[in-house]
Amino acid sequence: MKKAIIFDCWGTLFYDDINPRPLDKFAAKLGRTMKDYSYLKALEKNLMLEKCEDIAGAVRNLISDLDIETDEKLVKELTGILENMRKSDKIRPYPKTLETLKILKDKGFRLGIISNAIYPDFESLDMKYGLKSLFDVIVLSYEEGVIKPDPKIFKIALKRLGSGNSETLMVGDNLKDDVIAAEEQGIDSLLLDNENKHPEFDRRITSISRIFDYLR
Numbered sequence: 001m002k003k004a005i006i007f008d009c010w011g012t013l014f015y016d017d018i019n020p021r022p023l024d025k026f027a028a029k030l031g032r033t034m035k036d037y038s039y040l041k042a043l044e045k046n047l048m049l050e051k052c053e054d055i056a057g058a059v060r061n062l063i064s065d066l067d068i069e070t071d072e073k074l075v076k077e078l079t080g081i082l083e084n085m086r087k088s089d090k091i092r093p094y095p096k097t098l099e100t101l102k103i104l105k106d107k108g109f110r111l112g113i114i115s116n117a118i119y120p121d122f123e124s125l126d127m128k129y130g131l132k133s134l135f136d137v138i139v140l141s142y143e144e145g146v147i148k149p150d151p152k153i154f155k156i157a158l159k160r161l162g163s164g165n166s167e168t169l170m171v172g173d174n175l176k177d178d179v180i181a182a183e184e185q186g187i188d189s190l191l192l193d194n195e196n197k198h199p200e201f202d203r204r205i206t207s208i209s210r211i212f213d214y215l216r
């Protein structure tokens, strides 16, 4: 019987309603894509492990980690993309997200978030959608100094939720960082594939409202 549900945030509960997406544009300028896992981890390491005030500095470190020659014009362009993303008011919940979370809360589930996030993006989401009143526990990479799939971030969330591994369900859109990483900690998990990227995967839902099929 599950007592607690932990959600990933970006790509699971919320998305950028901007075309092209800022982080895709950012990756393309570096000759990478967000599907490139080693690039994703380098991005997260440089921008999400602490409350990053010096964006240009973090961008320079990322460029250097990727072994690309630093070029101030590129640093400026990339910094501009991130700064515009921060100012954007086009972050939206996927359909049924808020409604389903409220039903889960009313049913008595403890709700958590584990997010690899760039400061202060999560704060603006919270202000707009009241996430701190909806979730019992919010674990953010830039506050803990640890990013998924590090087991430590799952342990922190379980401890704060007061929930055992077998009583908890993890739900996320990233196969490695959310689904497999949670399973490795003995936590059952579910791929929430809003954008239909992994049709081959078994334990998958394409809308959050289908979570109830797995909670019976």
Ligand SMILES: [Mg+2]
Pocket: 008, 009, 010, 011, 012, 172, 173, 174
């Ligand atoms: Mg995600």
